[in-house]
Amino acid sequence: MPRFGDLEAAIMDRVWAAGVPVRVRDVVEDLQRERPIAFTTVQTVMENLFRKGWLRRAKEGRIHRYWPAASREEYSAGLVEEALQAAPDRAAVLARLVARMPRGELDALRTALEEAKEREGLS
Amino acid sequence: MTVAVVLLGYAAVLAVCGPRLLGAPAWMEHAPRLGIVAWQAASVSFLASLVLGGLALSVPTVQVSANLAEVLRACVLALRSQYATPGGAAAGAVGATLALGVFVRCAYSVAATMASAVVARCRHRSTLRLVGRPGPASGVIVLDHPAPAAYCVPGLRRIAGGHVVLTSAAVGALDGPQLRAVLAHERAHLRAHHDLVTAAAAGLAAAFPRLRLFQAARAHILRLIELAADDAAARSEHRLTVAEALLAVASGPRPAGSLGAGGSADADRVRRLIAGRRPLGRASAALSGLAVALILAGPLLIFAGPAMSTLNTACC
Numbered sequence: 001m002p003r004f005g006d007l008e009a010a011i012m013d014r015v016w017a018a019g020v021p022v023r024v025r026d027v028v029e030d031l032q033r034e035r036p037i038a039f040t041t042v043q044t045v046m047e048n049l050f051r052k053g054w055l056r057r058a059k060e061g062r063i064h065r066y067w068p069a070a071s072r073e074e075y076s077a078g079l080v081e082e083a084l085q086a087a088p089d090r091a092a093v094l095a096r097l098v099a100r101m102p103r104g105e106l107d108a109l110r111t112a113l114e115e116a117k118e119r120e121g122l123s
Numbered sequence: 124m125t126v127a128v129v130l131l132g133y134a135a136v137l138a139v140c141g142p143r144l145l146g147a148p149a150w151m152e153h154a155p156r157l158g159i160v161a162w163q164a165a166s167v168s169f170l171a172s173l174v175l176g177g178l179a180l181s182v183p184t185v186q187v188s189a190n191l192a193e194v195l196r197a198c199v200l201a202l203r204s205q206y207a208t209p210g211g212a213a214a215g216a217v218g219a220t221l222a223l224g225v226f227v228r229c230a231y232s233v234a235a236t237m238a239s240a241v242v243a244r245c246r247h248r249s250t251l252r253l254v255g256r257p258g259p260a261s262g263v264i265v266l267d268h269p270a271p272a273a274y275c276v277p278g279l280r281r282i283a284g285g286h287v288v289l290t291s292a293a294v295g296a297l298d299g300p301q302l303r304a305v306l307a308h309e310r311a312h313l314r315a316h317h318d319l320v321t322a323a324a325a326g327l328a329a330a331f332p333r334l335r336l337f338q339a340a341r342a343h344i345l346r347l348i349e350l351a352a353d354d355a356a357a358r359s360e361h362r363l364t365v366a367e368a369l370l371a372v373a374s375g376p377r378p379a380g381s382l383g384a385g386g387s388a389d390a391d392r393v394r395r396l397i398a399g400r401r402p403l404g405r406a407s408a409a410l411s412g413l414a415v416a417l418i419l420a421g422p423l424l425i426f427a428g429p430a431m432s433t434l435n436t437a438c439c
Contacts, residue, residue, distance in 0.1 A: 012253045054253065075254040076266040080290060082247065083274045097273040097305060098373045098389045106374050109393050113366055116397045122363060 007037075007045050012054060016072050021058070021065035127218065129425050130176030137169045137418075142339035150411055151343075153401055155350035157411055159320065162340040162347070164419040166327055169336055172422040173225045179426060180218025233326030240322055248276055251288065260306060264288045271296045271375035275309040277318040285313035292375055301368035304360040308368075311355030317348045346388055353392055366396040 014030045015022060028042045046066055049055045057064045101109075145151075145165055151158030183201040205211040255264035268290035278285040287309040289302075297305060312318075321344060328341040356365045370393060 009253050072254055073267050075250060076268050076290075079247065079250055079254065079266060079288075080268045080270065080272055083288070084272060097308065098369045098392070100375075101373045101390055105387075105390050106370065109366075109370055109390060109397070112394070112397050113363060113370065116366075117363055120363070122361070 007041070008049060008054075011042065011045055011049065012068070012072075015055065015066060015068050021067040023063055023065055025063075027066075126426060127176050127179035130172045130179060130422055133421055133425060134169050134172035134176060137165060137172065138334060138336045141165045141169070141336045146339055146343065148411075150407055151347060152350065152395060154408060154411065155347040155354065156315075157408065157415065158347045159344055159351065161411070161415045161418070162324075162344050163320075164415045166324070166337060166340050168418050168421055170225065170229060170327075172425075174222045175422050175426040177218040177220070177222030177225070181215040181222065182218075229327060229330045232330035233323050236326035236329060237319070237322045240318065244276060248286075251276065251286070255288065258287070258289055259294065259302065262286055262310075263306065265291055265294055267291050269376060271372045273305050273309060273372060275312050277313055277316070285310075287313075293372060296371045296375060297368055300360050300364045301371060304356045304365045304368045305372070307359035308352045308356040308365070311352040312348065314355075315348075315351065317352070320348060321345060349389075349392060350395070353396060357396065362396045362399060366393050369393050369396070 014027050024043045028039050031037050055066045056069050057066045183205045258265045271293035272290045276286045324341040324344045328337045331337050
């Protein structure tokens with residue numbers, strides 16, 4: 001039995017990959033290629049994702065078609081921006097690795113690094 | 124009263140001289156972890172002096188004897204005599220307010236900082252869970268993003284659950300050893316609970332925004348945790364590989380809206396890695412450790428000193 005969160009991620013994966021609005025049945029068939037899964041389980045999770053704002057949907061006859069509220073890249077960009085923007089000790093995440101540096105400084109550091117590598121026989 | 128004056132004086136000296144004394148020493152570049160402890164010790168010691176100084180103002184000292192009833196009666200008498208005079212009562216009230224006020228304000232601010240970080244972290248993780256892809260090692264998540272970046276999301280439980288996040292551009296820009304160096308750096312943050320270290324420092328800085336000691340402690344601790352994590356990475360990979368990895372990430376395209384500041388401090392980190400770190404000699408490490416212990420023990424010694432030396436007085 002997969003954990004609920006994993007299933008949410010798997011479903012979002014399929015919806016993003018599809019590129020067009022999908023029915024619950026499409027997602028179920030896609031998922032069933034990897035593991036047996038019940039229609040109602042997928043339906044419940046997709047309704048949850050709709051309620052949480054991850055999916056949009058529209059009724060077409062008697063069935064819903066779902067599509068993502070935003071692209072994966074948009075969500076990723078939001079996360080990365082949050083991580084890099086916030087003060088490192090107030091944020092959800094800890095200290096970005098390193099800040100961007102001006103071109104001139106980078107070049108000077110690269111030169112110093114190459115010299116050190118040569119001195120220590122690494123290059 | 125003397126005890127209170129000495130404690131409050133000690134706090135004042137720490138507040139004025141602390142930032143200058145701890146801001147300069149070169150040994151912190153060689154022993155960043157000890158440096159972090161030194162700044163924490165100065166902060167805790169300052170707080171303890173204020174709180175204990177306030178307490179010493181509000182409660183008089185009495186003779187200690189074997190008979191508990193005797194001590195209690197002496198206490199009551201001493202308290203009554205202090206609070207009988209308007210001056211004594213005023214000093215007592217000021218002391219109690221100072222002790223309680225400082226303690227509550229700091230505790231609240233640190234708790235609030237940590238709580239807001241936990242809330243933000245939960246939100247970040249729930250998005251990350253759906254958007255991220257499994258990375259090249261366990262506990263690593265990759266985000267599709269055109270700018271190279273790496274950060275870590277501390278776990279909510281003490282031991283398990285911290286994640287390192289890399290952007291796809293970072294995975295593309297780093298070779299195997301560089302990637303391992305970056306992971307070692309981020310995992311060092313997680314292992315050492317740097318999230319708690321920085322949240323405590325930020326909480327104190329927010330509680331007293333005008334106090335240079337806390338502002339300096341926060342800024343220096345933020346810098347020193349990066350040095351400590353760099354050192355951890357340099358233990359796992361060659362230090363020049365760590366420098367190379369930092370440069371590779373620093374030279375990528377800038378993500379929209381990211382702050383440009385902090386570049387020169389990071390350039391110093393790279394220079395430090397290139398120069399090679401000379402670990403602190405045993406003697407200087409011991410000396411620095413002793414100094415830190417003294418800073419920390421100062422207020423306690425002053426507070427309990429009279430009682431300890433004569434063994435016959437104590438605070439009520």
